[in-house]
Amino acid sequence: MTSSQPRVLVVEDETELAELFAEWLSEKYDVEVATKGEEALELVDEDTDVVLLDRLMPGLSGDEVLETIRDRGLDCRVAMVTAVEPDFDVLDMGFDDYVVKPLFRKDIQRLVRGLLERDAYDRHLSKLFSTASKLAALESHKEREELDGNEEYLRLKAELERTRERVERLEAEMSEGDFEAVFYDFDRVDL
Structure with missing residues (x-):
């Protein structure tokens, strides 16, 4: 780009x-x-x-x-x-x-901003769940000593924490109104 x-x-x-x-x-x-x-x-x-x-x-x-x-x-x-x-x-x-x-101007600007925020949030949230799933799979089948001695496992664990922080930061950056606008459809749908 x-x-x-x-x-x-x-x-x-x-x-x-x-x-x-x-x-x-x-x-x-x-x-x-x-x-x-x-x-x-x-x-x-x-x-x-x-x-x-x-x-x-x-x-x-x-x-x-x-x-x-x-x-x-x-x-x-x-x-x-x-x-x-x-x-x-x-x-x-x-x-x-x-x-x-x-x-109107504010509607279009808010729409685009919301779509971009939703995209960033989705990407990071997806990465968070994927990383957590990998860690959970390993943790359920490996001993703690083996896990703590594996560099890739430790790297993945650190990555999970960084991703969690990014997701939390994105949530904090979205004002309450914008966050609701990004996900407003969930309130109107019976799941």
Whole structure:
């Protein structure tokens, strides 16, 4: 990646709105704009962190763009930013967030920030669980002396602590409101 800023792709067929979103985000992010689905698929790649995707576009729809992004195995966060009220079809879609227009500057900025925070949190949390699982497997089958004498085990144990600290730091950095916004869907879903 050539830029140290996260890369955001705004996909919106209304040029003025796409440019407005880009302007609102360009202070903190490397922003690209696509006004057609085909153009979006040319621009999105492994360096893309967030895609803001309109559902209703002429030609290739946002739904089709989303499906292609997921089929390519790209690891970016995708938010559907659309005038289309959600219906049951959203249950099978691979987006990370769904927001209905109109949106204002603070809404777009908060959406992107939340998606990036969720991504960082997910990566570190996944690493935390993976590392803890490895340690638990070893600890349940090896004697303490053997564990304490193994450099790789000790390295992994230190890595677990560093990862735990990163997760805790991410949680602390998210203000209470932002943390709830990142995970607001859990409150609305009966598990």
